[in-house]
Amino acid sequence: MSRHYRDDARHYYRDAKQRGRAGVQRARQRADDMSQDLMEHAGEAWRDTDDYVHRNAWSGIGVAALAGFAIGFFVGRR
Template sequence: MSEVTQAGRDKMVADVKVLISDAEELLKLTAGEASGKLAEVRTRLGERVAAAKVRVVEMEQALVAKTKEAAKATDVYVHENPWKSVGIAAGAGLLIGLLIGRR
């Protein structure tokens, strides 16, 4: 999994957690309001927040599993092809060094 995709997914999970936290706070702040329409909206929002929490946990678990899988595949490749891995790392280091040196 690429770092950009990983970072994007991590940010999305963090943003959803913040959104859920804000919605929970809103529910707590409006707990004393007893009007019919507001109570109905609070109930629906509470159900959706609970469902969103479950989905975020599932997403996090899937993300962790895929990350571990990618790390294990990388580890296996490096152990099976140590010289190729060293060559790739050296080439990447050289390219990064050249790019940094041009600035």
């Protein structure tokens, strides 16, 4: 009877170990997929931003100058 329990325990251990490995593999695959999607979206956002700045260069320069002026004004008041 003791041998039967030992064999059952080994079987459950192997099964749990196999399911655990499969779960880790699925999690890794999902993380890789999400990482790939994130990289694609980031690249797309970068290209869109770059295109916008190239098409509206003077607006970008104006915003940067205004922000620099505001920062300089508030820092200079100290």
